[in-house]
Amino acid sequence: MSQTQPLLAVEGLKIRAGVDGPVVVDDLAFDIAPGQIVALVGESGSGKTMAARAAIGLLPPPMRVCGGSIRFQGQDLGSLSPQALREIRGAKIGMVFQEPMVSLNPALRIGEQMAEGMRLHTEFDEQTIRQKCLQMLGDIGIRDAERCLQAYPHEFSGGMRQRIMLASVMLLRPALLIADEPTTALDCLAQLDVLKLMLELTAKQGTAVLFISHDLSLVARYAHKVVVMRNGKEVEQGPIDQVLLNPRAEYTRQLLEALPSRGELPPLPQANAPLLQIDGVQIAYPGPRRMWRKSEARRVVHGANLHIAPGETLALVGGSGSGKTTLGRAIVGLVKPSAGEIRFQGHDIAQAANRSHRLQCQMIFQDPFSSLNPRMSIGQILAEPLRHVPDMSPAQHRARVLATLNDINLPERLIDRLPHELSGGQRQRVAIGRALVRRPSLVVADEPISALDMTVQKQILELFERLQKQYGFACLFISHDLAAVERIAHRVAVMCQGDVVEIGPRDEIFDRPQHAYTRQLLAASCPLEKLEGGGFRLRQTPATS
Known part of the structure; x- marks a missing residue:
């Protein structure tokens, strides 16, 4: 292959669903040079993943390539x-x-899955394969590589599973790595670790990268070139400084304008006492069962102290495994603390009859697809929380459901649909509507926008702000997306390994962070921000300036 020839050249690629179905990728063209990082960006359904899968012949039925060419090494x-x-x-x-939890086989040990590719594509003996696996696990930061080979995927966090998946792929030293949303649903520190590892491994081996992502800040930070897609077609492509930092196409500018930014928040209502008070809460999970000795409990929250005022949004941020979700589940009564008190409207939820508390505290779960009953229609899902409202007739139930559909901007015709018939953004709206249909006083929102693309994220955040203003509920907003937190939160609490290490007003936390861990989180996020002249730049945080 000559030095001027691209490693991968896509020309006029066209992908259709079935024989006469819709075209999902239309006349796409781009190329990747050896060692180059090219990003495909766009909204969900723009055809990014289909184009990447076509390159390795893994298009799901009934998708098929019906035009153009994909040339690899000529x-x-x-x-x-x-x-x-x-x-x-x-x-x-x-x-x-x-x-990675889906692409890693849950029934096979990590060692078996890492060795599979080398057994298929190399002539190394088992001892050599094992040594190479151990060396690669050491390279990606696994401390006990021997134990890792014998472990199963569920024994690792999301970030570690993504590291293991990346190590398995890079063992074969491919010339091209296709990374399809490799950091989705990871916190900003885990994102940074995974991307740095990917870049180190690919730079060491001279591997080119096709990076598929909806996170424009990460793309601007790491990619050399970007291809913007919409409805299967290329909108524009070019170097990062020409496309993302100084966009020419209106659609690219719309994507960038959808990124969350800090704004003015409405003043909080005056209150004599907090709606929710958390004092010294500790939460522990039982350890694995032992035949001859008692298992040791694993403490995940260490003496948390928080309060939330009526109508306030308190954001809870921190790395994966820091205890954010566990604390949120304890607030709504799904997890029992081992020590401390949670007081709602002045009453200890563990001591008092907590029926009123459960009805006034609702939760929006991280994954709406798994939290919505697949056998229930959207109307039934929204009506279910109303079963416990006394003296409410079926006609009133339906009227409240229709009003909620209007609140969450979903058409009435979806009332008889099932969850799988809706898009990800529509399912998230249903999850929000289910939490608000009873008009609760407090909502715990657990990563409500983590897997959504930029424009849908903006729609969900605007919807949430409007409904909070309309109904006046307080919110514990659990998120690893610091840009979304900066837009929506009145105050921010930072958790690290079970401890609340810093808490304060939003502007204080983002502009003058005191704790080293908070500064580390802000340095890892590095979002894009708009300039007065219309361009964009990566923000320099207090930790990096």
């Missing part, structure tokens, strides 16, 4: 037999999928 991949394509897939083109 070879047309579309003309290869399935056997020849299998020899390239994995060995020369590797892919890291969006959700």
